[in-house]
Amino acid sequence: MFENLSERLSGVFDRLTKQGALSEEDVKTALREVRVALLEADVSLPVARDFVKRVQDQATGQAVTRSVTPGQQVVKIVHDALVDTLTGSEDPGALKIDNPPAPILMVGLQGSGKTTTTAKLAKRLKDREGKRVLMASLDVNRPAAMEQLEILGRQIGVDTLPIVKGEDPVTIAKRAKTQAGLGGYDVYMLDTAGRLHIDQELIAQAAAVRDVANPRETLLVVDGLTGQDAVNVATEFDDKIGVSGVVLTRMDGDGRGGAALSMRAVTGKPIRFVGLGEKMDAIETFEPERIAGRILG
Numbered sequence: 001m002f003e004n005l006s007e008r009l010s011g012v013f014d015r016l017t018k019q020g021a022l023s024e025e026d027v028k029t030a031l032r033e034v035r036v037a038l039l040e041a042d043v044s045l046p047v048a049r050d051f052v053k054r055v056q057d058q059a060t061g062q063a064v065t066r067s068v069t070p071g072q073q074v075v076k077i078v079h080d081a082l083v084d085t086l087t088g089s090e091d092p093g094a095l096k097i098d099n100p101p102a103p104i105l106m107v108g109l110q111g112s113g114k115t116t117t118t119a120k121l122a123k124r125l126k127d128r129e130g131k132r133v134l135m136a137s138l139d140v141n142r143p144a145a146m147e148q149l150e151i152l153g154r155q156i157g158v159d160t161l162p163i164v165k166g167e168d169p170v171t172i173a174k175r176a177k178t179q180a181g182l183g184g185y186d187v188y189m190l191d192t193a194g195r196l197h198i199d200q201e202l203i204a205q206a207a208a209v210r211d212v213a214n215p216r217e218t219l220l221v222v223d224g225l226t227g228q229d230a231v232n233v234a235t236e237f238d239d240k241i242g243v244s245g246v247v248l249t250r251m252d253g254d255g256r257g258g259a260a261l262s263m264r265a266v267t268g269k270p271i272r273f274v275g276l277g278e279k280m281d282a283i284e285t286f287e288p289e290r291i292a293g294r295i296l297g
């Protein structure tokens, strides 16, 4: 997930830890390299700049340069700053699903992994929390997407709302709500249509569905491999529809993981889950300690 960034950082830190005594200048040089590595991983410029400044303020204090293991001290400061950047006040994995049937709205661009993530989360809710979940696809323009959700549902043992041809997304959302109530479901998940780009129609449709469903959670699924673009997409979705969290997919790929670091600082929205593969169990809650560990290799 962070192969390139990890490699770059371990190069910088290896040199630092081998060096023994460190001058403030040594630390500054190392942190300049950290900044470049962050930017190459597609972390947004202000986030990279703030991050390095924060580390620099702490690392150029006397405690570090006078310590017996100054290099290791710097690594620890970087680790703690990473955790701090990634941590918010909420519990990422705790979905608001009290008051059944609780609606969860899934939004995102086509190909981001939205349908896969809908099924992964449904499975998780069923397996870990014993919830009864109903999934519904609202992608009326792509019958294949509706069928895909049905197939995944059968595979993981989660019900899907029967497909009725010719219905519009708002009607399907209303039917899902009724069905979820009558059927005694704890949660119903609405997998909205995606498009290749954010356009007027996509937003209007998602907003109309949001207004009838009144979701407890609106989760935006974005492709983690797209770096800064993922953050831009999140900013736009949040402005136009309002999201309660982000799921970063394809974090198993060896792309630039910068979105993970920039997302909260730029959009103010937490990353709640990360997708780590195509399999139905390949999803984890977003855990700052674990992510920082992966970044530092």
Ligand code: GDP
Pocket: 108, 109, 110, 111, 112, 113, 114, 115, 116, 117, 194, 248, 249, 250, 251, 252, 253, 274, 275, 276, 277, 278, 282
């Ligand atoms: P949608 O158009 O947004 O609904 O995207 P899909 O859910 O159909 O996913 C598109 C492709 O990405 C499928 O082949 C998925 O198996 C794959 N995919 C989804 N999430 C992940 C992930 O976290 N890692 C990897 N490697 N592939 C994923």
